Amino acid sequence: MLASFNTGRQGMPLLRKIWQINWSLVVLLLVLASVGFVMLYSAAGGSLEPWAVRQIARAGMGLVLMIVVALVDIRFWMRWAYAGYFVALLMLIGVELQGSIGMGAQRWLDLGVTQIQPSEVMKIALVLALARWFHGASIEDVGRLTYLVAPVALVGAPVALVMKQPDLGTALMLLMGTAGMLFVVGVRWWKFALGFAGVIAAVPLGWNLLRDYQKARVLTFLDPTRDPLGAGYHIIQSKIALGSGGTFGKGFLQGTQSHLNFLPEKQTDFIFTMFAEEFGMLGSLTLLGLYLLMMVYGYAIAFRSTSQFGRLVAIGIVTAVFLAMFINIAMVMGLIPAKGSTLPMVSYGGSSLVVTMIGFGLLIGVWVHRDVRIGRRVGED
Amino acid sequence: MSMKQRDQQRDQVFTRRALLLGGAKLGLFSALVGRLYYLQVVEAERYKVLAEDNRINLKLLAPPRGRILDRFGEPLALNRLNYRVVIVAEQARDVEHTLDQLAQLIEVTDADRRRVMRDVRKKRAFVPVTVRENLNWDDVSKIEINAPDLPGVSIDVGQSRFYPHTEAVGHILGYVGAVSETELTGEPLLELPEFRIGKNGMEKTRDLDLRGAAGASQVEVNAVGRVIRELNRQDAIPGKDVELTLDIGLQEFTRQRIGDESAAAVVMDIHTGEVLAMVSAPAFDPNLFSHGLNARDWEEFLANPKQPLNNKAIQGQYPPGSTFKMMTALAALDAGVITPATIVNCPGHYALGDRQWYCWKYKGGHGSVDLAFAIKQSCDCFFYETAKRVGIDKLAAMAKRFGMGARLGLDIPGERPGNIPTRDWMLATRGHPWTQGETLNAGIGQGMVLVTPLQLAVMTARIANGGYAVVPHLTRAVGGKPAENVKQPAFPSLGVNPAVMSHVFNGMVAVCNDPRGTAFRSRIAEPGLEMAGKTGSAQVRRVSAAERDHDVRRKDAEIPWRERDHALFISFAPIQAPRYACAVVVEHGLHGSDTAAPIARDVLLEAQKRDLGRQPPGRIAGEPKAAG
Known part of the structure; x- marks a missing residue:
């Protein structure tokens, strides 16, 4: 892998690559992560322990990984895209096996030293695999129905596995992220309609495969009021917290809903609520603005990239992060029913933060290697 | 199409589609902003209230x-x-x-x-x-x-x-x-x-x-x-x-004086209506109730024939017996059917129709009797005749004027009205007309006449104060301010001629102070503290003609407790300037003169002694202070 820092005809010296890194985007991401640190400090009642300190350490690790990933030649990632995808798929299957032994929802893969969430890894791996598939495709290729069988299979396998966990939120994110990528490569509108119909048709089929407790979870996901003391109560309290924050907020460390524990899981799922309660409408608009700015960076990188692979990776990563952000914020505001989603870059959780930062490493890598030309077939360059 | 053209076409599609996708994301962003605005600005006040409700407990x-x-x-x-x-x-x-x-x-x-x-x-x-x-x-x-x-x-x-x-x-x-x-x-x-x-x-x-x-x-x-x-x-x-209005010292004294009897006693101020002592025995300890009464104590209370839970002073209804003769005398004098000089012959019995009514002194009788003597000796024959002359309705009207037959409105719950029968009442409740024999019974306070000890005390007070409609009360002040019912102590006159009142008044004085009076043995001898009174016995069980004819009335000790007569005594003191009225009823106490009168005497003496120089009337003892 070290060798690939400097391979290829268009290989750049390492120092020049470091110079090329989009440092303003890095700063933007660190600002987002810092919002997380501050809120985790507040969530602990004004203490670095137990969350803020660990989140800072993981962000440090994530920063290093992000820079390393950004500096690796983009063609390396393209070459290993399918392999990475299969590793992620195997991890998901591993989780499924663990889960069937341990009963109940199992999303974490225990690697002994650390736990990682394969579905998070899959979000990145799928983007890479799809980008590679469509890298060499012309408009005509994309227009052929048979050409789309592989990408549908690529997304279908992990979706089926996460659905079984059951993690409907992640499954939808994978589907919508893939749809976004298929859209930008030029798949016809009517095929989306067909695909959508196909998904709807598959629902009853998939439903029958689920066990009763899994069905119950899915139903609660769709309708939190089914569980008025659990998810429904959480959403009500979250809305109270948000609304009572008002325009200017209650002040740092002054959020009554959060600090008196009316708000559940404020360090993970409901961290946006806590932020909005303490900093009000002005604070939440600023945070949304940061995400918007991040998205603008992503699109700029995509448009500036010479290679189709680079563009698709950029769009895919930005879309994945956007979807995670949107689902989380819309959920805590009671716009959509959801359970167990986190706010990217801000929520507590090592696996999510590190994987997201690796994703951003790929995005920055696309920027660093924006002028690298890649042939239609691997090795053809 | 050349490779380059193809690439260009692909780039165009990508650019167009990517911009569309970006636009869609902007749309979703706007949805988030709109929702934020709705929650944090439009609905902010409502949610602030809800958050405070959450956080603050009253x-x-x-x-x-x-x-x-x-x-x-x-x-x-x-x-x-x-x-x-x-x-x-x-x-x-x-x-x-x-x-x-x-x-x-x-x-x-x-x-x-x-x-x-x-x-x-x-x-x-x-x-x-x-x-x-x-x-x-x-x-x-x-x-x-x-x-x-x-x-x-x-x-x-x-x-x-x-x-x-x-x-x-x-x-x-x-x-x-x-x-x-x-x-x-x-x-x-x-x-x-x-x-x-x-x-x-x-x-x-x-x-x-x-x-x-x-x-x-x-x-x-x-x-x-x-x-x-x-x-x-x-x-x-x-x-x-x-x-x-109670004087706890007098209350405790009265309670101890009654001892183990099943009895009630009421002492009141004849001018103000203040109840100074009101005892019903046996009684219960209210402390038992504040910790929650246990079932065993409750059963015991209910099983006791002397009914400790009952406040006999206001809930016990007894025939007033001879104490009611004051009403008969007043009604007859007021109606003019007798005068103080009217003489009635008492041979020990009184005939009406084909029935005989007996005097308590049925052997020999009292002979020729006038009003003063009749009260002093409690001659029944005199009052049979008097009652017959005045009639039940006038008698009942007088009794009601003196506070009987209806609740007096004492400021604790449970008071009972007693009963003063009239012709109308008889028809309405029993469905048959009044007979004159019942008038004779009523004339000596038997039959259907029922009064409470409190009513007896009020009647006595109204006689002693010269005929004013004094009303009893127990609350003197609330929070340091005179209670609403004592602000107007000027009671209206009952409208009975003072001369008529004085005959009855003097009769009661004689009962206690004339050697031939029925309560002379229980008089107060201390000068200036003398009392006036009237004895009474209320039959619980009818004495049969056979018993009377054959003189087989049992000795008192042989009569079962439950069948003994109730003993009553009403009194006031001092006779020169009356201030206190006292009524005592001893259930199954046999004779008013033996059991009830001594209690009344001791209580009235204690009342007069206790009060000497102690309490300026109308002063409120309890200043407002924080309790506990």
Whole structure:
């Protein structure tokens, strides 16, 4: 892998690559992560322990990984895209096996030293695999129905596995992220309609495969009021917290809903609520603005990239992060029913933060290697 | 199409589609912003209220209950500190073990233990659970000294009602108890689990005055209800002290004087209507009720033939016997059917139609009798004739003017009206017309005439004060201000000719002070304190003609208690300037002169002695002070 820092005809010296890194985007991401640190400090009642300190350490690790990933030649990632995808798929299957032994929802893969969430890894791996598939495709290729069988299979396998966990939120994110990528490569509108119909048709089929407790979870996901003391109560309290924050907020460390524990899981799922309660409408608009700015960076990188692979990776990563952000914020505001989603870059959780930062490493890598030309077939360059 | 053209076409599609996708994301962003605006600006106020509701609990602070005092400010009902030992599960860690250790210091029964363990499981870990109540000071100090070895155990102080004079005033004070479902009025105080309200007697009548007003403490709580801090506090307003007209000294004296008899006695001020003593015996200790009466005590109360739960002074209805002859005399004099000079011959019996009515002195009779002699000797024949002349309706009207036959409106609950029969009443309730024989019975206070001891006292007071419609009351002041019913002590005249009144008045003087009077043996000999009175016996069981004819009336001691006559005595003192009226009824006490009169004498003597130079009329003894 070290060798690939400097391979290829268009290989750049390492120092020049470091110079090329989009440092303003890095700063933007660190600002987002810092919002997380501050809120985790507040969530602990004004203490670095137990969350803020660990989140800072993981962000440090994530920063290093992000820079390393950004500096690796983009063609390396393209070459290993399918392999990475299969590793992620195997991890998901591993989780499924663990889960069937341990009963109940199992999303974490225990690697002994650390736990990682394969579905998070899959979000990145799928983007890479799809980008590679469509890298060499012309408009005509994309227009052929048979050409789309592989990408549908690529997304279908992990979706089926996460659905079984059951993690409907992640499954939808994978589907919508893939749809976004298929859209930008030029798949016809009517095929989306067909695909959508196909998904709807598959629902009853998939439903029958689920066990009763899994069905119950899915139903609660769709309708939190089914569980008025659990998810429904959480959403009500979250809305109270948000609304009572008002325009200017209650002040740092002054959020009554959060600090008196009316708000559940404020360090993970409901961290946006806590932020909005303490900093009000002005604070939440600023945070949304940061995400918007991040998205603008992503699109700029995509448009500036010479290679189709680079563009698709950029769009895919930005879309994945956007979807995670949107689902989380819309959920805590009671716009959509959801359970167990986190706010990217801000929520507590090592696996999510590190994987997201690796994703951003790929995005920055696309920027660093924006002028690298890649042939239609691997090795053809 | 060349490769380059193809690439260009692909780039164009990508650019167009990517911009569309970006636009869609912007749309979703706008949805988030719109929702934020809705929640944080449009609905902000509503959610602020909800957040405050979440965070702030209003805790009611119960006010200390007002005291009940006697006329000199002596407390009759007050609040005593109730030491409770409580345990907080989250601090105790091992509750069972801590209870074991506690049981080595104070008594902890198995029932207590089971209840504590059940409450600990049911309630949140930081809620104190009561182990035992009403600890004495020894137990409290034992626990305090060993506090380091008793994690989570602490002493909690509450208040409970205490009646220092126990059963002497039980019937008047009543008692307090937990609020029952039907007593809930929506007043939040009543929903406090420890709150007690008046259930009977003065505690019930003056409950709203005694209760005070709730305070409130605003506390911040977290999601599981633990109190974080107090934000605001408004202290409770203590209940008002209620001062009674009673003199507890006289009350205790009267109670002791009655002893084991089943009896009632009422002493009142004939000018103001203040009830100075009102005793019903046997009585109950209201303290039993404030801790919650146990079933065994309750059964005992109910089974007792002397009915300790009954306030006989206002609830006992007795035939007034000869004490009613005052009414017969007044009605006849007032109607002009007799004069003081009217003579009636008493051969020991009186014939009406084909029946004989007997005088109590049925052997020999009283001979020629005038009014003064008839009252003094309580001659029945004289009053048979007098009653026949005046008729039942005029007799009843006079009795009603003197306060009988209807409730007097005393300010404690339970008063009963008694009964003064009339022709109309007879027709309405029994469905047959009045007969003259019944008039004769009524003329000597037998038959269907029923009165309460309080009514007897009021009748006596109205005779003694020269014919003014004095009304009895027990409340002297509330919160240091004269009670509403004593602001107007000027009672209207009953409109009976003073000359007529004086004949009856003098007759009663003679009963006690003429050597031939029926109560001469029970007179007050001390100059200036002499009393006037009238004896009475109320038949419980009809004396059969056979018994009378064959002179087989049993000796008093042979008559079963339940069949003995009730003994009555009404009196007032001093005769020169009357001030106190007293009525005594001893159930199954046989003769008014033997059992009731001595009690009345002692009580009236005590009343007069106690009062000498003690109390300027109208002064209020109890100044407003904080209770407890």
